[in-house]
Amino acid sequence: MTSKNKINEDLANERRKCNFNIEEVTYILDGGKEKTLQRKKIEDVALNGGASVDDIPEEYLSARERYENAIRKSCIYTNIVKNEVLEITGIENYGSPVLRRTGDAFFKDISPFMLHLGMFVPSIIGQCTAEQQATWLPRALDMKIIGAYAQTELGHGTFIRGLETTATYDPETEEFVLHSPTITSYKWWAGGLGRTANHCTVVAQLYTQGKCHGTHLFIVQIRDLETHMPLPGVKVGEIGPRMGFNTADNGFLGFNNYRIPRMNMMMKNAQVLKDGTYVKAARHGKLTYGTMVFVRVTLVGEASFNLAKAVTIAVRYSAVRRQSELRPGSIEPQILDYPTQQHKLFICIATAHAFQLTASWLWNTFTAVQAEMKKGNVDTLPELHALSSCLKALSTSDATAYIEQCRFACGGHGYMLSSNLPFLYAFVVATRTYEGDYTVLLLQTARFLVKAWEQAESGKVVTPTVAYLNRHFTTNGKMIWDNSPEGIIRVFQSVAAGKISLCVRSIRNRITSGMDHEDAWLMTTVQLVNAAEAHCRSVILHTYWNEIVRLTKHSSDNVKTVLNQLVMLYLTYWALERTGDLLRYSTISENDIDLLQRQYEELLVKIRPNAVGLVDAFDIRDEILQSTLGSYDGRVYERLMEEVQKNPLNKEPVDPSFHKYLKPLMKSKI
Numbered sequence: 001m002t003s004k005n006k007i008n009e010d011l012a013n014e015r016r017k018c019n020f021n022i023e024e025v026t027y028i029l030d031g032g033k034e035k036t037l038q039r040k041k042i043e044d045v046a047l048n049g050g051a052s053v054d055d056i057p058e059e060y061l062s063a064r065e066r067y068e069n070a071i072r073k074s075c076i077y078t079n080i081v082k083n084e085v086l087e088i089t090g091i092e093n094y095g096s097p098v099l100r101r102t103g104d105a106f107f108k109d110i111s112p113f114m115l116h117l118g119m120f121v122p123s124i125i126g127q128c129t130a131e132q133q134a135t136w137l138p139r140a141l142d143m144k145i146i147g148a149y150a151q152t153e154l155g156h157g158t159f160i161r162g163l164e165t166t167a168t169y170d171p172e173t174e175e176f177v178l179h180s181p182t183i184t185s186y187k188w189w190a191g192g193l194g195r196t197a198n199h200c201t202v203v204a205q206l207y208t209q210g211k212c213h214g215t216h217l218f219i220v221q222i223r224d225l226e227t228h229m230p231l232p233g234v235k236v237g238e239i240g241p242r243m244g245f246n247t248a249d250n251g252f253l254g255f256n257n258y259r260i261p262r263m264n265m266m267m268k269n270a271q272v273l274k275d276g277t278y279v280k281a282a283r284h285g286k287l288t289y290g291t292m293v294f295v296r297v298t299l300v301g302e303a304s305f306n307l308a309k310a311v312t313i314a315v316r317y318s319a320v321r322r323q324s325e326l327r328p329g330s331i332e333p334q335i336l337d338y339p340t341q342q343h344k345l346f347i348c349i350a351t352a353h354a355f356q357l358t359a360s361w362l363w364n365t366f367t368a369v370q371a372e373m374k375k376g377n378v379d380t381l382p383e384l385h386a387l388s389s390c391l392k393a394l395s396t397s398d399a400t401a402y403i404e405q406c407r408f409a410c411g412g413h414g415y416m417l418s419s420n421l422p423f424l425y426a427f428v429v430a431t432r433t434y435e436g437d438y439t440v441l442l443l444q445t446a447r448f449l450v451k452a453w454e455q456a457e458s459g460k461v462v463t464p465t466v467a468y469l470n471r472h473f474t475t476n477g478k479m480i481w482d483n484s485p486e487g488i489i490r491v492f493q494s495v496a497a498g499k500i501s502l503c504v505r506s507i508r509n510r511i512t513s514g515m516d517h518e519d520a521w522l523m524t525t526v527q528l529v530n531a532a533e534a535h536c537r538s539v540i541l542h543t544y545w546n547e548i549v550r551l552t553k554h555s556s557d558n559v560k561t562v563l564n565q566l567v568m569l570y571l572t573y574w575a576l577e578r579t580g581d582l583l584r585y586s587t588i589s590e591n592d593i594d595l596l597q598r599q600y601e602e603l604l605v606k607i608r609p610n611a612v613g614l615v616d617a618f619d620i621r622d623e624i625l626q627s628t629l630g631s632y633d634g635r636v637y638e639r640l641m642e643e644v645q646k647n648p649l650n651k652e653p654v655d656p657s658f659h660k661y662l663k664p665l666m667k668s669k670i
């Protein structure tokens with residue numbers, strides 16, 4: 001074995017200690033053995049040519065070079081996908097999470113094509129008629145046209161109804177005239193729009209026959225396909241440096257009475273006829289928001305995957321890193337042996353599991369709702385919107401906090417870009433804002449919860465995710481504390497019910513004392529966000545536990561044990577985090593809290609020997625991790641030194657600035 005492929009001895013020891021079958025856990029996380037094998041096959045095809053094709057790491061490049069390099073790699077990857085991977089997966093899997101995951105081997109930051117695949121293509125699939133899909137989809141999937149999703153404007157992101165771009169129908173020419181009437185109406189932020197896209201989905205206020213019908217979606221060509229020049233009437237460019245997303249060429253876009261054919265309005269849910277007659281969406285007023293719901297659903301899996309990457313890096317590093325001494329003269333322990341380090345990291349492993357299983361469950365819910373909607377039934381859409389909103393908000397917010405915790409857990413080296421942790425953080429922190437800000441989305445869930453509360457109060461049976469509200473009206477007093485998983489989940493549901501109940505009371509009291517409904521709601525929004533968070537927490541705890549029970553039914557004993565330890569850690573961790581709520585809404589005592597704390601500390605000890613095995617079970621290839629600290633072989637210090645060799649600043653022993661500036665300064669007299 002050469003030193004290049006030698007496994008660090010501490011890491012090798014950890015793997016010898018691991019007492020469960022790692023592959024079995026990988027299969028569970030991937031959704032079955034077949035899916036794991038398929039993923040591995042795709043990764044082999046996509047990555048064995050050597051994915052990270054950067055001679056100089058992208059962080060050393062200028063903005064121009066970085067963008068060009070990102071385009072170069074996007075094209076290499078797209079060709080691999082088109083020519084080799086789709087033969088295995090089928091074209092329908094173009095946007096699958098596996099391809100998204102494999103793509104991370106090519107980019108530390110983000111591909112300028114991400115929004116094409118992540119939102120432009122889904123908006124064609126979700127918002128176009130079959131005829132329109134036949135026109136646009138094959139060209140988009142074949143990258144003959146490259147698109148972006150231009151919804152947000154300088155003046156409005158959250159409040160979609162406030163968007164100012166107009167699309168006015170002209171029956172004479174059977175065209176829409178797109179216009180940006182103000183500076184604040186300029187599109188701002190759309191990924192891939194600044195330099196890459198030649199088409200985009202534009203969200204604009206639709207006017208026809210002198211009437212505004214609210215926001216609708218349009219497919220708009222913005223650049224010439226041969227020259228890539230912006231078309232006359234289109235003003236487009238890049239918005240400038242930002243925190244992360246620096247290879248995504250986020251752009252701005254304005255229109256000056258720019259004409260597009262009538263058939264470029266995405267007409268699955270509402271139409272404008274040739275004569276200008278508006279045909280309203282028959283089924284539900286918010287179906288044009290469908291692409292956002294789809295992306296929110298996928299973002300829960302994104303949160304899980306990125307957290308899995310961060311904790312893989314931090315746990316492997318913590319097994320290799322030794323620091324301090326417990327007793328004078330004793331060997332320095334691996335930092336993973338510190339309970340405080342375990343406290344930082346094991347919750348991240350459990351959370352990645354919780355989010356992965358919740359993401360799969362949410363995806364199944366999403367596809368079931370889609371199937372119902374195809375039959376014309378939109379009754380389950382409000383629950384999906386409430387669920388996808390709060391799960392997107394919480395998963396991205398928790399993942400952000402825990403990725404940062406993983407970085408802290410790596411001490412100074414966690415700040416090195418080559419650890420990949422700063423990139424992961426910058427990528428994930430944006431997910432808390434885009435596709436619906438954290439607070440705004442929780443308030444959407446709160447609307448649903450208050451309505452569900454009112455239904456339960458009037459004796460109606462409510463939908464499964466809020467069924468605990470029916471129980472709330474049949475039990476008296478605080479929920480009896482019970483330290484079993486089911487008991488903890490019940491208490492969390494009582495906390496949610498209690499908080500929603502307080503919100504309803506506050507709103508009613510405020511209305512009674514003279515406020516109108518809008519002000520009463522506004523004044524209660526701090527509590528409403530809190531209640532929606534509590535509801536979502538209970539959904540995650542419930543789903544995680546249920547899924548582990550279901551998925552480990554036929555597992556080997558040791559796998560069952562370690563996955564149970566993790567889910568218990570998760571439940572106990574959150575019970576301890578929320579002792580205030582538990583004291584308020586359940587009969588938990590001081591003594592019960594002491595027992596919970598002891599249980600938590602014992603779980604850390606039990607999980608410790610399997611920690612490296614657990615992160616190995618995420619099965620994230622080194623090319624995808626792209627981390628000096630987290631590679632499978634644990635050659636942390638060697639990789640940090642190897643990376644230093646790539647630093648252009650080290651190319652010459654003396655920097656030209658010495659002669660230009662430093663030396664004159666040193667020679668100058670005071």
Ligand SMILES: CCCCC/C=C\C/C=C\C/C=C\CC/C=C/C(=O)SCCNC(=O)CCNC(=O)[C@H](O)C(C)(C)COP(=O)(O)OP(=O)(O)OC[C@H]1O[C@@H](n2cnc3c(N)ncnc32)[C@H](O)[C@@H]1OP(=O)(O)O
Pocket residue numbers: 094095096097099100103114115117118119149151152157158159160161191286289290292293295298299302381382385434435436437440444447448
């Ligand atoms: C290789 C493969 C690639 C895969 C890639 C994998 C993963 C990532 C993929 C892509 C992501 C990558 C990068 C993404 C970059 C970012 C993109 C963006 O950010 S795009 C812009 C996103 N913008 C937003 O999310 C805006 C947020 N705002 C809103 O959603 C709405 O304005 C808001 C806040 C919901 C309010 O809307 P409004 O029309 O004012 O509604 P009301 O509040 O008045 O509510 C009225 C009723 O409508 C219900 N409602 C609202 N939204 C929905 C919905 N979506 N569905 C169903 N129902 C909805 C609402 O609950 C009210 O109902 P009730 O009256 O209470 O019954």
Ligand SMILES: Cc1cc2nc3c(=O)[nH]c(=O)nc-3n(C[C@H](O)[C@H](O)[C@H](O)COP(=O)(O)OP(=O)(O)OC[C@H]3O[C@@H](n4cnc5c(N)ncnc54)[C@H](O)[C@@H]3O)c2cc1C
Pocket residue numbers: 115149150151152155156157158159188189190191245250430433434435436437438439440443
């Ligand atoms: C990296 C990145 C990529 C993006 N990519 C795209 C893209 O491809 N396409 C696209 O169209 N957009 C994109 N966006 C825009 C993104 O969707 C919006 O920034 C996001 O939806 C938040 O909207 P906003 O910027 O208007 O925030 P604001 O709504 O102005 O939020 C500012 C503050 O006000 C609060 N607030 C706002 N409204 C309310 C309310 N009703 N109640 C209580 N509090 C409120 C928020 O909680 C927040 O604290 C991207 C953004 C980022 C950061």
